[in-house]
Amino acid sequence: MEKKLIGVDLGGTTAKIAILTTDGTIEEKWSVETDISDEGSHIVRNIGDSINQKLKDLQLDHDAFYGIGMGTPGTINYETGTVKGAYNLNWAKEQNVATDLKKITSLDVHLDNDANIAAVGERWQGAGEGSANVFFVTLGTGVGGGIFAEGKILHGAKGAAGEIGHITVDTSKEAYDCTCGKKGCLETIASATGIVRVAKDLAKSFEADSKLKGSIQQETEDITSKLIFDLAAEDDALAQKVVDHICFYLGLACSHIGNMLNPEKIIIGGGVSAAGDALLTPIQDYFEGMVFPAVRESTSISIATLGNDAGVLGAAWLALPSE
Amino acid sequence: MEKKLIGVDLGGTTAKIAILTTDGTIEEKWSVETDISDEGSHIVRNIGDSINQKLKDLQLDHDAFYGIGMGTPGTINYETGTVKGAYNLNWAKEQNVATDLKKITSLDVHLDNDANIAAVGERWQGAGEGSANVFFVTLGTGVGGGIFAEGKILHGAKGAAGEIGHITVDTSKEAYDCTCGKKGCLETIASATGIVRVAKDLAKSFEADSKLKGSIQQETEDITSKLIFDLAAEDDALAQKVVDHICFYLGLACSHIGNMLNPEKIIIGGGVSAAGDALLTPIQDYFEGMVFPAVRESTSISIATLGNDAGVLGAAWLALPSE
Numbered sequence: 327m328e329k330k331l332i333g334v335d336l337g338g339t340t341a342k343i344a345i346l347t348t349d350g351t352i353e354e355k356w357s358v359e360t361d362i363s364d365e366g367s368h369i370v371r372n373i374g375d376s377i378n379q380k381l382k383d384l385q386l387d388h389d390a391f392y393g394i395g396m397g398t399p400g401t402i403n404y405e406t407g408t409v410k411g412a413y414n415l416n417w418a419k420e421q422n423v424a425t426d427l428k429k430i431t432s433l434d435v436h437l438d439n440d441a442n443i444a445a446v447g448e449r450w451q452g453a454g455e456g457s458a459n460v461f462f463v464t465l466g467t468g469v470g471g472g473i474f475a476e477g478k479i480l481h482g483a484k485g486a487a488g489e490i491g492h493i494t495v496d497t498s499k500e501a502y503d504c505t506c507g508k509k510g511c512l513e514t515i516a517s518a519t520g521i522v523r524v525a526k527d528l529a530k531s532f533e534a535d536s537k538l539k540g541s542i543q544q545e546t547e548d549i550t551s552k553l554i555f556d557l558a559a560e561d562d563a564l565a566q567k568v569v570d571h572i573c574f575y576l577g578l579a580c581s582h583i584g585n586m587l588n589p590e591k592i593i594i595g596g597g598v599s600a601a602g603d604a605l606l607t608p609i610q611d612y613f614e615g616m617v618f619p620a621v622r623e624s625t626s627i628s629i630a631t632l633g634n635d636a637g638v639l640g641a642a643w644l645a646l647p648s649e
Numbered sequence: 650m651e652k653k654l655i656g657v658d659l660g661g662t663t664a665k666i667a668i669l670t671t672d673g674t675i676e677e678k679w680s681v682e683t684d685i686s687d688e689g690s691h692i693v694r695n696i697g698d699s700i701n702q703k704l705k706d707l708q709l710d711h712d713a714f715y716g717i718g719m720g721t722p723g724t725i726n727y728e729t730g731t732v733k734g735a736y737n738l739n740w741a742k743e744q745n746v747a748t749d750l751k752k753i754t755s756l757d758v759h760l761d762n763d764a765n766i767a768a769v770g771e772r773w774q775g776a777g778e779g780s781a782n783v784f785f786v787t788l789g790t791g792v793g794g795g796i797f798a799e800g801k802i803l804h805g806a807k808g809a810a811g812e813i814g815h816i817t818v819d820t821s822k823e824a825y826d827c828t829c830g831k832k833g834c835l836e837t838i839a840s841a842t843g844i845v846r847v848a849k850d851l852a853k854s855f856e857a858d859s860k861l862k863g864s865i866q867q868e869t870e871d872i873t874s875k876l877i878f879d880l881a882a883e884d885d886a887l888a889q890k891v892v893d894h895i896c897f898y899l900g901l902a903c904s905h906i907g908n909m910l911n912p913e914k915i916i917i918g919g920g921v922s923a924a925g926d927a928l929l930t931p932i933q934d935y936f937e938g939m940v941f942p943a944v945r946e947s948t949s950i951s952i953a954t955l956g957n958d959a960g961v962l963g964a965a966w967l968a969l970p971s972e
Contacts, residue, residue, distance in 0.1 A: 484911060
């Protein structure tokens, strides 16, 4: 029998866990609550115990697995398999994640960060279609990204490769301040919170009729990026202006990815990507105007297709034996 | 005796050829004129004959070599070892470069493009100091680049990875048209010709005293990027304004490289890089203001150190057996 893979996608509220075949079929999927008490010291133990229990329930031997792949927040030391600075897990200090999980499960453990495993998952089983080069952009509370190039995840000197959220897209004096300490980052405009900020700003000087403008001024409704895309679909003039504004900057950022890396696919995921074509089409239009011909012909942009499964799939891929 | 390497750096006027040890020491170096007559059909033959003759003169057997690495202009098909669209060689049609050169020399032939081999050369023996991740930017008649990441040259979907010259750095209506068909490319500002264009433009509205302004208005001198850096060093106010202007855009482009790829080193080469610290220091200042903290601490910028040898060194590296 061909060996299987275990994928773990660790987040601040739950860890999603799955058992997969080597061709990427999810056979079992469950989750464990992330217990961040006692400086997050129970997290790895709970995941390991849950995997052991599931294998017992399914009467599967540990020998039936190549190993565990796991995506985690924080900064990973790829040599030692340790993680630090994962503040949403209360992991301020260095954690021996790989060693501890291996000790509990007797399985090899491979780590990478959460944006990178989503990139790999989409590349393996989703919108990336097995392309050699994929750049994944995630638009959520923040803006992040991961790069898969020539068969490898790119990490960079300090694990910061793929951090598209902090490229400077607005160099004007009016650029917004970012939480990273600098100004004009893509994240200040194109994250879920950035989109709302742009809407409130553009509303101030917007003269025409707009339901969105009314909602913002009268504070009648909670303004979210979803509401803005919904109103844009109903031809609200301000909402359309906001969508056009953020898609210009996303198109610019994607053009930098295209001109610099020429991946087969740029994949846009995260909560904001639920807007689908209303987001994708204007990004593509701006992108095509800002890339040179060879890139226009060979790099395309699409919306992620795997949703929440991207994480466990990409994590499991880490445990695949090298070809 | 340890086997040796042959590196070939093919350009529009000459092909530079070298014999190197596997630790990157150049033992012999010579060049052959590039004969572009008859649709460039003599080029590969001349290089092959010259290598054969040199090996005969040095009484070196073909068995003493791992193979030939060669950098070439044009678009390379890495599967077939063919090259097309190298217009400065009169190679409009597809050329069987690898097969033909192997037939003449009985040595294995590995191809890559000229910007990529310069990147690899600097990474191997120059300013890259063996870093795992290096982005090489060449500032010459045009602006090009090459990427070395996690032990590999990145090519992208259509060989266009590294084309930093065509990222859109100026999104204003006044952005210059680029030869690639779009507007606002880095190359329109930071190439040798771009720098002169910026100087002529800024001169129009420049009010203060400036020798550069006089030279431009009276057409007394040939305006070159070298002259502009020389005058900036002599405190010419317009020349300093031009240097600051182009370094802002180069700093912005380098910040995109840093935030997206987080290489250990960004290396600036090509003719314009002869300006040294006068170019490097203002680029570093703008760069540091536009990258987020993890990149500021781990990605640095420096000037290339190998000059014309980067090409043959990087080419020879292609012929190194994999570890």
